[in-house]
Amino acid sequence: MLPAYYEFQNAVKICSGLLALDRLSYELHSLHAKAPLVLSDATLRKLGLLDHVLSAMPDITPACVYTDIPADSGVSVVDHIAQLYRENECDSIVAAGGGSVLDTAKGVALLIAQGASHIKSLMGCDTLDRGHRVPYIAIPTTAGTGSEVTAVAVVSDPVHQVKLEYISTHLMPDVAILDVRMTQSLPPRITASTGMDALCHAIEAFSSTQKNPLSDAYAIASIRLIMENLEKAVRHPHDKQARLAMANASLLAGSAFSNSMVGGVHAIGHATGGLCHVAHGDAMAILLPYVMRFNEDCLQDIYSELLLYLGGPELYSQTAPARRAREAIHCVRRLAKRLNRISGLPLRLQDTGRVKAEDLPLIAEAAVNDGAMIANRKAITQKDALKILMHAY
Ligand SMILES: [Fe+2]
Numbered sequence: 001m002l003p004a005y006y007e008f009q010n011a012v013k014i015c016s017g018l019l020a021l022d023r024l025s026y027e028l029h030s031l032h033a034k035a036p037l038v039l040s041d042a043t044l045r046k047l048g049l050l051d052h053v054l055s056a057m058p059d060i061t062p063a064c065v066y067t068d069i070p071a072d073s074g075v076s077v078v079d080h081i082a083q084l085y086r087e088n089e090c091d092s093i094v095a096a097g098g099g100s101v102l103d104t105a106k107g108v109a110l111l112i113a114q115g116a117s118h119i120k121s122l123m124g125c126d127t128l129d130r131g132h133r134v135p136y137i138a139i140p141t142t143a144g145t146g147s148e149v150t151a152v153a154v155v156s157d158p159v160h161q162v163k164l165e166y167i168s169t170h171l172m173p174d175v176a177i178l179d180v181r182m183t184q185s186l187p188p189r190i191t192a193s194t195g196m197d198a199l200c201h202a203i204e205a206f207s208s209t210q211k212n213p214l215s216d217a218y219a220i221a222s223i224r225l226i227m228e229n230l231e232k233a234v235r236h237p238h239d240k241q242a243r244l245a246m247a248n249a250s251l252l253a254g255s256a257f258s259n260s261m262v263g264g265v266h267a268i269g270h271a272t273g274g275l276c277h278v279a280h281g282d283a284m285a286i287l288l289p290y291v292m293r294f295n296e297d298c299l300q301d302i303y304s305e306l307l308l309y310l311g312g313p314e315l316y317s318q319t320a321p322a323r324r325a326r327e328a329i330h331c332v333r334r335l336a337k338r339l340n341r342i343s344g345l346p347l348r349l350q351d352t353g354r355v356k357a358e359d360l361p362l363i364a365e366a367a368v369n370d371g372a373m374i375a376n377r378k379a380i381t382q383k384d385a386l387k388i389l390m391h392a393y
Helices: 020-030 040-048 049-055 073-089 099-114 188-207 212-233 240-258 264-277 280-295 299-317 321-343 355-370 370-375 382-392
Strands: 011-016 036-039 064-066 092-097 137-142 151-156 163-166 175-179
Touching: 011 020, 011 064, 011 240, 020 049, 020 137, 020 175, 036 049, 036 073, 036 099, 040 049, 040 382, 049 092, 064 073, 073 099, 073 151, 073 382, 092 099, 099 137, 099 151, 099 163, 137 240, 175 240, 188 212, 188 240, 188 264, 188 280, 188 299, 188 321, 212 240, 212 299, 212 321, 264 280, 264 355, 264 370, 264 382, 280 382, 299 321, 355 382
Parallel strands: 011 175, 036 064, 036 092, 092 137, 137 175
Antiparallel strands: 151 163
């Protein structure tokens, strides 16, 4: 059944291919960008990926290059880089990195667009207008967050130990470039973790209260690609087709959840990350089957349909209709177990070495206040969240 009303927006130009980065200079020119701020992180600089980016814009000199963005970028980093943007008279942003780098760039673009100095002053930015235009080209180096097409930026507030979520369609980049060369050096363990984040985006988008026909189409396409390619990309990091498929899967899932919502896995996962610093993808991989199990009675039809994409048509047709939802959860669990065997992806919260049993009540308390909880079809109380966490511990 169609929702009574829905919106779907994805105005990001997508350049995907084995050599897509070669488009960078052309894309900058078409955005009239002459003095970009180039953002990345120290690891990517060491791996030579920053050099790939710079050599793809031979006729444009960056006004500033900043590569000190930490893995869990915070509000002060965003404020500082916005100051650099102004001091160096930049006119655009090129960001190459994982979710932390791309979201930091979104925060900087938002500050410049709004003429503000502190990202915290722009909380609740969904009501803001576009402001001053800041051309932004995003080049993901992981395949998980989908940040290159989402209207979401997550920025840490280390003082209050929370992750701030900024949601506005004005945060969407102008161009996303998916180039295999940028994700090929991603280690198997991170490929597995970020890939499970993408799977979680697709499954939660397909299950959320705000799902719509377009977000469903994106989510389904993403799940198919992930089930066919995630394990391949973890086992064979230089498999170009698997890498390109995962980059596309991540983007599709990003667009899906950006136009519907995520749910309980993300709500509990955000709280776990905020309080115990568990990597986002690890938290998603661990929590996804447990939250699906909690949701199962309420989401029978949706999970049953998902079996077709998670397990393929043969498994779907061989499974009795009443067993399909449970089998869909088993497919997710089996994938996580295989990834655990080949890459060490954690299957339980205690395996991360960051969560103690006494942390669980605090995580549950923070989880029920997370914005993502609203879109979970089955209400999750603090007591439920604690139970889920205890099972996943
Ligand atoms: Fe996520």
